Amino acid sequence: xxxxxxxxxxxxxxxxxxxxxxxxxxxxxxxxxxxxxxxxxxxxxxxxxxxxxxxxxxxxxxxxxxxxxxxxxxxxxxxxxxxxxxxxxxxxxxxxxxxxxxxxxxxxxxxxxxx
Amino acid sequence: xxxxxxxxxxxxxxxxxxxxxxxxxxxxxxxxxxxxxxxxxxxxxxxxxxxxxxxxxxxxxxxxxxxxxxxxxxxxxxxxxxxxxxxxxxxxxxxxxxxxxxxxxxxxxxxxx
Numbered sequence: 001x002x003x004x005x006x007x008x009x010x011x012x013x014x015x016x017x018x019x020x021x022x023x024x025x026x027x028x029x030x031x032x033x034x035x036x037x038x039x040x041x042x043x044x045x046x047x048x049x050x051x052x053x054x055x056x057x058x059x060x061x062x063x064x065x066x067x068x069x070x071x072x073x074x075x076x077x078x079x080x081x082x083x084x085x086x087x088x089x090x091x092x093x094x095x096x097x098x099x100x101x102x103x104x105x106x107x108x109x110x111x112x113x114x115x
Numbered sequence: 116x117x118x119x120x121x122x123x124x125x126x127x128x129x130x131x132x133x134x135x136x137x138x139x140x141x142x143x144x145x146x147x148x149x150x151x152x153x154x155x156x157x158x159x160x161x162x163x164x165x166x167x168x169x170x171x172x173x174x175x176x177x178x179x180x181x182x183x184x185x186x187x188x189x190x191x192x193x194x195x196x197x198x199x200x201x202x203x204x205x206x207x208x209x210x211x212x213x214x215x216x217x218x219x220x221x222x223x224x225x226x227x228x
Contacts (some may be wrong), residue, residue: 011156034216044158044205044219051214090157092217100147101165102173104218105208107157 002027003092006106016112019078021109023065023091026072033074034092034103035065044090050074061085086113117141121206121220128227130197136223138192138206144218146211147189151175151202152222160206164189165211196227 007022025031035047049060055067065076074091091106119140128134140147146194150173160173164183178200180192189208193200203224207217 007158023228032214036217043221044217046216049216101171101211102160102163103148103207104160104174105150107156 002031002095002102002104004091004093004104004106006089006091008057008107008109009107010110010112012112012114013081015025015083016080019063019085019111020078021078021083021111023074023106024072025074025091025093027093027095030094031093033065033067034094035059035074035076036090037087038108040106047076047089050060070112072105073096081111081113081114083113086111088115119206119208119218119220121204121223123151123223125224126226128225130195130227131195132170132204133176133192134193134196134198134225136204136225138189138191138204138220140189140206141187142208142218143186144210145186145210147183147206147208148173149178149179149181149189149191150205150207151200152205153202159213161191161204168172179199193225201225201227 003026005024015051046083048057050067058064087112088108094103122137147164149161150158159175162181164170206220209215209217
């Protein structure tokens, strides 16, 4: 069965410094991978997705992620953090393993951006 | 374009009461799903459907029922609410795993006293 591990529950960075949010996945087949962002008391917004095309995926607001099959990772990065990036971020995996059709979420990483 | 619409946005129930959370999408998506979000636990899949008449259990299905009589609608029923079901519920739809991302409703905050 597929699963997702977000390695950090909280990450703090200073404004203008790089952001790294880590995600490892487990999947029996070729997965699709997604990053979503949730601002406080808001819904979920798609940042970017990987669906077996280019391994380096660019998303909205300057975020990008690299799919590394050998490391089963899909880490989210941004060169320079902005105050508006403070939110909770979720890594999601989906595949069709064993005839199931599920999107499985990680437990989330809360990003804090310090002025 | 409405996307995914959930109702109600807020609801307070007493233990043992029943209710239905409504979800409708206008994107002709075959795949629909319900999640609950609790602090520190991310979003956990309750039930999902890959098309009208087809439903299956997710990670935390106990205490919840679903049905899918049309492509557009996917209601979630709590037959006998318990305090452990206090949560924020999200409905989401997509063209299907491996083909597209999930589109989410705005969420429904449920409190069970």
